[in-house]
Amino acid sequence: MGQLAAFIILSVVTLVSAVVVVASQNIVRSALSLIPTLLGIAGVYILLQAEYVAGIQVLIYAGAITVLILFVIMLTEHGTGARFRQVNEQVLPGTIAVAVLAALLMAVFFGTAWPRAAGTLPQYTATSIGTTFLTSAILVFIVTSFVLLVALMGAIVIARRER
Amino acid sequence: MVNWPLEIVRAVLLTAAVFTFMAVVAAMFGVLLERKVGGWIQSRLGPKHVGPQGLLQTVADTIKLLQKEHIEPRAADRAIFNTAPLVVAVAGLMSWVVIPFGTLGDRVLVVRDLNIGVVFFAAMASLTVVGILAGGFASNNKYALLGGLRSASQMISYELPLAMALIAVAMEAGTLSTVGIVEAQAGWFGSFAFRQFPAFVIFLIAATAEVNRVPFDLPEAESELVAGYFSEYTGMRFALFQLGEYGEMFAMAAMATTLFLGGWKGPVLPGVVWFLLKMYLIVFLLMWVRWTYPRYRLDQLLNLSWKVLLPAGLVWILITGYRVTF
Numbered sequence: 001m002g003q004l005a006a007f008i009i010l011s012v013v014t015l016v017s018a019v020v021v022v023a024s025q026n027i028v029r030s031a032l033s034l035i036p037t038l039l040g041i042a043g044v045y046i047l048l049q050a051e052y053v054a055g056i057q058v059l060i061y062a063g064a065i066t067v068l069i070l071f072v073i074m075l076t077e078h079g080t081g082a083r084f085r086q087v088n089e090q091v092l093p094g095t096i097a098v099a100v101l102a103a104l105l106m107a108v109f110f111g112t113a114w115p116r117a118a119g120t121l122p123q124y125t126a127t128s129i130g131t132t133f134l135t136s137a138i139l140v141f142i143v144t145s146f147v148l149l150v151a152l153m154g155a156i157v158i159a160r161r162e163r
Numbered sequence: 164m165v166n167w168p169l170e171i172v173r174a175v176l177l178t179a180a181v182f183t184f185m186a187v188v189a190a191m192f193g194v195l196l197e198r199k200v201g202g203w204i205q206s207r208l209g210p211k212h213v214g215p216q217g218l219l220q221t222v223a224d225t226i227k228l229l230q231k232e233h234i235e236p237r238a239a240d241r242a243i244f245n246t247a248p249l250v251v252a253v254a255g256l257m258s259w260v261v262i263p264f265g266t267l268g269d270r271v272l273v274v275r276d277l278n279i280g281v282v283f284f285a286a287m288a289s290l291t292v293v294g295i296l297a298g299g300f301a302s303n304n305k306y307a308l309l310g311g312l313r314s315a316s317q318m319i320s321y322e323l324p325l326a327m328a329l330i331a332v333a334m335e336a337g338t339l340s341t342v343g344i345v346e347a348q349a350g351w352f353g354s355f356a357f358r359q360f361p362a363f364v365i366f367l368i369a370a371t372a373e374v375n376r377v378p379f380d381l382p383e384a385e386s387e388l389v390a391g392y393f394s395e396y397t398g399m400r401f402a403l404f405q406l407g408e409y410g411e412m413f414a415m416a417a418m419a420t421t422l423f424l425g426g427w428k429g430p431v432l433p434g435v436v437w438f439l440l441k442m443y444l445i446v447f448l449l450m451w452v453r454w455t456y457p458r459y460r461l462d463q464l465l466n467l468s469w470k471v472l473l474p475a476g477l478v479w480i481l482i483t484g485y486r487v488t489f
Contacts, residue, residue: 002167028300032243035293052339055282063289064319070296071315074308124278126339 007047014040031069038062052126177274181259190409191221197450204454231398236303243301248403250294255410258287261341262417265427265434271342280341281329284418288373291411292318299392310391313461314375320468321372327476328366331483332359332422345426356423361479363423365472370415374408376449378456379464416445
């Protein structure tokens with residue numbers, strides 16, 4: 001009961017702010033609405049007892065990525081970006097694309113035979129995530145690290161050339 | 164199965180308790196202590212006239228702030244302008260959830276001993292910057308915007324060394340839970356201030372930068388930016404910013420106590436007393452630094468983070484990893 005209520009509240013928060021992200025005419029408001037969206041998703045992770053993922057979601061997405069987006073907006077859009085009106089001229093194609101995507105996703109969700117038996121949660125998810133990263137998923141982990149490292153070096157190279 | 168109504172009642176009561184503690188002990192007493200310590204360092208008296216030895220000065224100031232008119236600049240973005248102080252205050256308050264204050268019998272006094280305590284703390288610390296940036300933007304004032312931008316670049320830069328210090332400690336303790344980290348320390352040489360000394364130094368520097376205090380107070384540098392991101396705020400909303408800032412500062416001090424100084428542990432005296440003693444020791448250190456050092460320039464500030472603290476943190480994590488494994 002409580003879980004259902006929590007899920008509904010979190011969904012409403014996530015969806016309403018997600019709509020604001022897409023529909024707002026003020027680009028800073030769009031960026032700021034990302035934060036409740038991401039926090040709502042973090043709440044869903046907590047409901048799924050993936051508390052480590054939720055913590056990282058708040059730390060990285062709500063606390064760092066959004067701030068980075070805001071930072072970039074404020075540096076580029078003539079100071080504040082408040083006078084910059086953003087208008088979506090592709091509402092119709094966008095709606096059609098979203099509807100098709102939603103239909104596909106729902107077809108996949110309803111077509112999949114989900115395992116119904118209750119699985120066992122690891123006692124301490126941080127440890128099991130770490131173990132997975134360093135054993136069975138090590139290739140993904142290292143490749144991601146390299147991508148990030150290259151991106152970091154690329155940013156430095158670009159910044160130095162401009163100076 | 165979780166008893167939801169009971170949990171919600173508990174959460175509300177604990178929120179009220181922590182908020183009162185933060186507002187009274189941290190913010191009010193903190194401001195008074197700040198002014199007294201500042202006066203002492205600069206050979207002045209500090210506040211002296213309201214109450215015995217000026218003890219009631221902050222109370223008087225708060226009552227004054229409560230009565231002030233709330234002014235919204237005409238061109239401000241109202242919704243964002245009014246929510247920004249709340250974000251800062253709530254994020255400052257939420258950091259306290261994972262801090263263990265002491266022990267009562269066998270129970271540890273902590274709102275919630277989350278098994279991701281340290282990650283949670285870092286996440287909440289990183290949320291404050293959203294409020295600061297939003298407040299700076301919504302004020303529609305160039306000084307406020309500059310303050311907000313400086314704060315964003317500063318906090319993003321210093322979150323990394325802070326996280327490095329937290330990671331090193333968590334590696335040595337083998338847990339992310341704050342209570343677990345306190346229990347992993349024992350005695351002088353067992354405390355992480357000794358075993359993790361570089362992490363301790365990195366944490367203190369990064370924490371000072373995270374809470375925007377001198378020598379890292381560029382977001383509100385009063386000689387350049389009026390008051391930075393809260394230039395346009397009046398009355399209680401200004402007070403909320405102050406509350407969030409002092410709450411965050413005390414939370415950082417409490418976290419330093421928990422992570423490095425062995426938390427509530429200590430001989431003879433009860434745990435809560437030890438915890439408060441150690442916390443105020445760190446708070447005093449932060450104030451001492453504030454009234455002693457001049458402000459950094461922005462490029463110096465960023466260089467310190469990216470070229471000194473971050474590599475040092477990475478090297479220390481490597482060393483810690485070696486020590487833990489072999």
